[in-house]
Amino acid sequence: MARYTDASCRLCRREGEKLFLKGERCYTNKCSISRRPYSPGQHGQQKKKLSEYGIQLREKQKARRFYGVLEGQFNKYFEMAASKKGITGENLLQILETRLDNVICRLGLATSRPEARQLVSHAHFTVNNRKVNIPSYLLKVGDVIAVKETSRNSPKTKAVSEITGSKVIPKWLEFDADNLTGKVVALPSREDIDLPLKEHLIVELYSK
Known part of the structure; x- marks a missing residue:
């Protein structure tokens, strides 16, 4: 990987x-x-x-780095976003937000996206009661994410829970802190994504 x-x-x-x-x-x-x-x-x-191209390129690189996505995968996500109905830039951010590693971070089950990626890769989570160890797994509305039973009492899980316990959960997600489970209740809208990104610049870059 x-x-x-x-x-x-x-x-x-x-x-x-x-x-x-x-x-x-x-x-x-x-x-x-x-x-x-x-x-x-x-x-x-x-x-x-920076030139106009340079500004657009930096915005794309910033988005890639926020979500920990490599170039080829980011290109694939853009193609997916462009083929969907709606605004391409917002579709792109929606796809990036629904990656499993990002959702784990949003739920407060990891302190950062790189840490979430590592935890997912080590198979500490399930999706709909099935083990998933692919950080780029795209979640859908209704999917339930949970810390694997054998990982719930680990020192790492407890330490992360203490650090992120007061984290604000986005409204498109639900989180049960007692059972360490989360649920995707809706797809994120642009207003739900708090990252300082100008997605229209990314679309302009790919339109050249």
């Missing part, structure tokens, strides 16, 4: 804002954006004026 293995904080610095890839660390003064608010590399502190 292909994935990004370099330093996560470099991605935040490259995009010039927090992508929340390191969980709780992103909320402390250890965050790399707070300490070095410029791009990585020896020329990172030089200010560059």
